[in-house]
Amino acid sequence: MSFNPHVTVACLVEKDGRFLLVREMIDGCEQLNQPAGHLEANETLEEAAKRETLEETGWRIELTGVVGIDLYTAPANGITYVRTTFIANAVTHLPELPLDQGIIGPIWLDRDEIASRRELLRSPMVLQIVDDYLAGRRFPLEVAGRRG
Template structure:
């Protein structure tokens, strides 16, 4: 049997305001963890639109991506077995208004604003190493224009 390997495509919002980063605290199989507002790209959705949607669902705030911070490949494999691979597109941008009455996505407990040092000090609570890596890249000034990305969606 010949099967094709396919990574899980995710989008993440790297949101900074006044020297603090917006993270979500969420239930995971490993307990409560901190993560950037992030999630899976939906079928028929562009990367920028997916990031804006995920940020709204997880933070109850509008978010407008303005630049790509980075593209990250994260894989968990055990010897002799296929694991899960994530291809993450992380965006920074402008945080908009909170949407009154908007409930947070299932599993999201709350949002928290942390300084970079607080994020670094809490790595044992991160959902993955990408939480800190994306913030460090943002702090280093990594910004790529959205024109780098192209979406072509066609009807089947």
């Protein structure tokens, strides 16, 4: 049996004590997630994080660090994801930009508001990453590697 983890990126964007999340429809149900998605061919992790955040929220961001590189196996499908979560500052909002299919739109929530919506979170990683960040888990951008 082969093991083929999916390489994904996400962004934790904080502004005034609130975190940028994405409201999205998955199998007919609304879910919340950090802006996130898969790495595409010929792009760096940093490029993927910026692209996914723009496509899902309409926000241009500046990456400042990394919260972590984590593994998550989704119980629904058994797929293992290798997720690099970047820390970013919100720079410019482009509300006229069309968002990815299935995206309802961005929402800013504080930590307690996120926790109160636990049943809507796409995975437990959404709240865990916020808690890791608030606990001071931060690494320089260089831990995400360079294009080889």
